[in-house]
Amino acid sequence: MTSSASVAVDRAAVVAPVRRRLFGGFVEHAGRGIYTGLYEPGHPTANEDGFRTDVIELVKELGVTTVRYPGGNFVSGYRWEDGIGPREHRPRRRDLAWHVTETNEVGIDEFARWARLADSEIMLAVNLGTRGIQEGLDLLEYVNGPVGTTLADLRAANGSPDPYGITMWCLGNEMDGDWQLGHLSAEDYGKLAARAAKAMHGAEPGLELVACGSSWTGMPTFGEWERVVLEHTYDQVALISCHAYYYEKDGDLGSFLASSLDMEHFIRTTVATADHVKHKLRKTRSIGISFDEWNVWYQGRPPTESEAADAARIEAGAWPVAPRQLEDRYSVADAVVVGSLLITLLRNADRVECANLAQLVNVIAPIMTEPGGPAWRQTTFFPFSVTAHLATGVVLAPRIQVDGYESAHGTAPLVDAAVTFDEAAGSAAIFLVNRDLAESRTVTIDVTSLGLTTVTEALTLHDDDVYAKNTLDDQTRVGLTKNDSATSADGVVTVTLPPVSWTALALS
Numbered sequence: 001m002t003s004s005a006s007v008a009v010d011r012a013a014v015v016a017p018v019r020r021r022l023f024g025g026f027v028e029h030a031g032r033g034i035y036t037g038l039y040e041p042g043h044p045t046a047n048e049d050g051f052r053t054d055v056i057e058l059v060k061e062l063g064v065t066t067v068r069y070p071g072g073n074f075v076s077g078y079r080w081e082d083g084i085g086p087r088e089h090r091p092r093r094r095d096l097a098w099h100v101t102e103t104n105e106v107g108i109d110e111f112a113r114w115a116r117l118a119d120s121e122i123m124l125a126v127n128l129g130t131r132g133i134q135e136g137l138d139l140l141e142y143v144n145g146p147v148g149t150t151l152a153d154l155r156a157a158n159g160s161p162d163p164y165g166i167t168m169w170c171l172g173n174e175m176d177g178d179w180q181l182g183h184l185s186a187e188d189y190g191k192l193a194a195r196a197a198k199a200m201h202g203a204e205p206g207l208e209l210v211a212c213g214s215s216w217t218g219m220p221t222f223g224e225w226e227r228v229v230l231e232h233t234y235d236q237v238a239l240i241s242c243h244a245y246y247y248e249k250d251g252d253l254g255s256f257l258a259s260s261l262d263m264e265h266f267i268r269t270t271v272a273t274a275d276h277v278k279h280k281l282r283k284t285r286s287i288g289i290s291f292d293e294w295n296v297w298y299q300g301r302p303p304t305e306s307e308a309a310d311a312a313r314i315e316a317g318a319w320p321v322a323p324r325q326l327e328d329r330y331s332v333a334d335a336v337v338v339g340s341l342l343i344t345l346l347r348n349a350d351r352v353e354c355a356n357l358a359q360l361v362n363v364i365a366p367i368m369t370e371p372g373g374p375a376w377r378q379t380t381f382f383p384f385s386v387t388a389h390l391a392t393g394v395v396l397a398p399r400i401q402v403d404g405y406e407s408a409h410g411t412a413p414l415v416d417a418a419v420t421f422d423e424a425a426g427s428a429a430i431f432l433v434n435r436d437l438a439e440s441r442t443v444t445i446d447v448t449s450l451g452l453t454t455v456t457e458a459l460t461l462h463d464d465d466v467y468a469k470n471t472l473d474d475q476t477r478v479g480l481t482k483n484d485s486a487t488s489a490d491g492v493v494t495v496t497l498p499p500v501s502w503t504a505l506a507l508s
Contacts, residue, residue: 002496003436005402005415007445011423015347015395018420021354022345023388024123025064026293027111028072030098030363031325036371037361038114039106043372050105051114054375058367059118059360062381063388068123068170068292068356069111073097075173076129076181080139083107084158094319096181101319108143109155112164122164123210123292123356126196128172128189129182133196140169140203168208168354170292171196171233174215174243176225186225190232197236210290213240217266223273230277230287239290239353240274242266245297245364246337253466254405257435257500258412259337260344263294265409267348288353294341295357296334296380297326297364304329326363330378331467332478332500339383339461339502340433343418346387349395357384368472376475379468382461383431386480386504390429390457393422398430402441415441415497421450428452428507434497441497445505448491452507455493458486462501 027033041050070078074097082091082104090104108124115122124143126136138151143164145152152163171193174180184192189212197209211233214222226240244266246259267289274287303311310323328334338357345355361367366381396419404411414436421428428450434441460483468478485496486505497503 002440002442003403005400005441005443007417007430007443008399009396009419009445009447009450011396011421011449013397015397016349017394018346018391019349019353020065022349022352023063023384024066024068024292024354024356025059025062025120025360026068026072026356026358027070027360028363029070029074029078029095029102030072030359031327032322032362032369033359033365034106035103035322037363037369040371049110049113051117052369052375055361055367055369056114056117058375058377059120062366062385064118064120064360065388066121066123066168066354066356067115067118067360068125071097071125071173073173073180075125075127078127079131080108080127080135080142084109084142084154098325099314099319100323101321103321109158109160112143112160121168122166123168123170123354124166125170125173128175128192128196129180132192133199136196137199137203140200144204167206168210169200170210170241171237172212175212176219176221177215186221186228190229193229194232194236197233201236208238209236210239210241210292211237213242213270215243217244217262217269223269226270226273227277230274231281234277234281234283234287237287239288240270242270242289242291243293244291245293245295245299247296247298248333252408253333253437254435255408256333257337257340258407258409260340260416261407261409261412263341263344264348267291267344267352271351286351289351291345291352291355293356293358295364296328296330296337298328301328327368328364329469329471330380331469332379332461332463333466335379335383335461335478336433336500336502338380339387339431340416342383342387343416343431343433346391346395346418346420346431347397370472374472374475376470376472378470379461379478382480383502386459387431390504390506391420392425392427392429393420395419396421405435415443426452426508430493430505430507432495432497432503432505434499434501436499438499440499443495443497445493445495446491447493447507450507453488454508455486455488455505456508457506458483458495458503460498460501460503462498466500
C-alpha cells in the first residue's frame, strides 16, 4: 500500500547558508579509532607516517570538512606534549577515560599531517579537566605560534616550521558529566572557561572558542548549565556545544526513527537559553551551537565476542593498547536515523554553525577497518556522504503536509525533509526520510519557485530487512540504489519513498 505526502519549496524561505562545518567528524584516542583505524604501520596501504591511505580515501569520500581531536573523554586526562618529538622517546601512559594504555605514537604533529591529506580542518580540544589555562596556552603557542619562541621553535624542530593555523578550540569536554576527569559544577566550569578563553584570545585574537554545553538532554542540569556557563563566558566564546546519541530502545523502532525530534528540542532549548542570557546581559551578538558529538550509539548493547575478550582483560586489571571498544555495527534503520539527524542539522543552520559525527573510524563510526585487512563503509556512511556532497548554497525551509504518529519524542511526521538551493550553480538538493514502518509514501514536491526542471540524481537507502548491515564478511550488503520513481513535470517532482528509508534528490 502507498500513501502520500506533499512538500512545498519557496526560494525566499532562506534559513541560512549551507555551513560546510556541519559535515564534521570526530577522532578520539579511544578503542581502535586511531591505532589500527587511522594509523597502522606495516599495513599494505600505510604511508610514511603509518597512516592507512585506504582510510584516508574513504574519509575524503565521506566528505568530512572538520575533525574534532583528540577527544572526547580522553582529552580530560591528556598531556599534549607526550605526543610530540621522536616516537621512541614518547611516554606510554594509562588513559583513565577508557582504561587503556596510550602509546602516544600519534600526536598533534602527525594528526595535522593526516588532516591535510584528508582535506579536513582541525577542531582542537584543550584539557580543562586535569590541567588548565597554562597548558592550553602552551598548546596554542606550539600549534599556531610563528617561529621565534620556544614552543613554536620546538614545533619547527619536530618537522613543521609553518603554524597549523587552528582557529576552532573546545574548552574541555563534557564537564557537566560526573564521568569526566575533573568534572566541575556549572559555576566552577564557567569561571575556568572564561579565564582560559580570555587568556587564549590575549595570545591570539580571533579564535573561535566553544564552551561545554550539556552532554545530553537527560542531564539533570540541562538548561541551567547553559545559562550559568554562558553568563560567565558570553563575551569570550562563539559557540556552546551539544552532544547527543540515539539508539533503538526496547524494540520501539518508531520512536527510534523519531530521534531527530529530541535533537530539535535540544537545539531549540539551547538557543532559547543562550538568547535569554544575551538579553539579560544586554548583548547584541548571538551565540551559535557546535553540535560537536552526535550519532547512533548502542550504549547498552551486548559486546561482540572480540569486544568481550578485551573487556574481560580490562576487568582483570590489564591496560591494553587499542582494544576493540564501542564497535557498533550499523543497520539500515540506523542509517535512516543518521539521515534524519542531518536533515535537522541543516534545517537549523541559522544557529547550528558546526557539527561532528562521532566518531570517524571503528568507534561508533561510518568506516570500519580490520587490522592488516580491508576498510569498508557502514550503512551510516551513505546518507552522510551524499548530504555532504549535494548540500550547497542556502538551506530553504520546506512546508510539509503528511500524517504523523505518536513516539516517545512526541508526534513525529511520517515524512521529513530538508532542501538546499544553489542559485549560482543552478542546482538544488532535497533530502527525505520515510519513517513509516510498513507503507511506501509517494511525495509530491512543488519546486516551481526554484526554476529547476530536471532530476539529475535520485538515490535511496532501503532494504526489506531494516536491520541489514555491512560486515567484514559482507561489506556491500547495504548500499544506495537508484530511485527510478523520481520524475519532474510542470514544476512538481514526484518520488516514492519505501518504508524506513532515506532518499536524496539532485535537481538542475
